[in-house]
Amino acid sequence: GAVVSQHPSWVICKSGTSVKIECRSLDFQATTMFWYRQFPKQSLMLMATSNEGSKATYEQGVEKDKFLINHASLTLSTLTVTSAHPEDSSFYICSARGRVGGNYEQYFGPGTRLTVT
Amino acid sequence: AQSVAQPEDQVNVAEGNPLTVKCTYSVSGNPYLFWYVQYPNRGLQFLLKYITGDNLVKGSYGFEAEFNKSQTSFHLKKPSALVSDSALYFCAVRGGASMDSSYKLIFGSGTRLLVRP
Numbered sequence: 130g131a132v133v134s135q136h137p138s139w140v141i142c143k144s145g146t147s148v149k150i151e152c153r154s155l156d157f158q159a160t161t162m163f164w165y166r167q168f169p170k171q172s173l174m175l176m177a178t179s180n181e182g183s184k185a186t187y188e189q190g191v192e193k194d195k196f197l198i199n200h201a202s203l204t205l206s207t208l209t210v211t212s213a214h215p216e217d218s219s220f221y222i223c224s225a226r227g228r229v230g231g232n233y234e235q236y237f238g239p240g241t242r243l244t245v246t
Numbered sequence: 247a248q249s250v251a252q253p254e255d256q257v258n259v260a261e262g263n264p265l266t267v268k269c270t271y272s273v274s275g276n277p278y279l280f281w282y283v284q285y286p287n288r289g290l291q292f293l294l295k296y297i298t299g300d301n302l303v304k305g306s307y308g309f310e311a312e313f314n315k316s317q318t319s320f321h322l323k324k325p326s327a328l329v330s331d332s333a334l335y336f337c338a339v340r341g342g343a344s345m346d347s348s349y350k351l352i353f354g355s356g357t358r359l360l361v362r363p
Contacts, residue, residue, distance in 0.1 A: 178350060
């Protein structure tokens, strides 16, 4: 099946620094990528949707300048958490949608746990 | 607006017994419905989906789900639970292709399944 990877799988950073998380579709081209965040014992909340080569569409309440999303190629999207604060600590999950085996499907990455100290 | 409800925070079942995890939805038009499973500190794994056709959908690991349009439900079932099925289960909905070109998935709050030996 199709594979979506995320790097790093976990990261600890100091308050005020920026962190970049990569999401890659390994064996298919992702025309659309989604970024979610998940707080402990809670559901996934969609942050933004990005299409390759265009600006991301952010969900209401998500700060564009804080969560920078770049979808530079059909296999790579990055999420940069700028000036991170402890409240940004969360589990970030990306999802990639593309054509696999003749059908368009959506696949999820394994997630990145961010801890801001 | 699309929404998904998972009324049970947790479901407890003995190994070997049948299990049901409930999900109801609200969406305009014909829904696309999904079930995902999440193990601790991991991303989401796809179990099954309903788009059209037979109301009973069979998926991975022996799981199945029944689409009930009149009750707007899509309950997840398994005839005989395994201890290894213990995990967090998410129901998700997306509007049909003609209704929603963003392909965004809206997730329920999740149900923790605990299968005791």
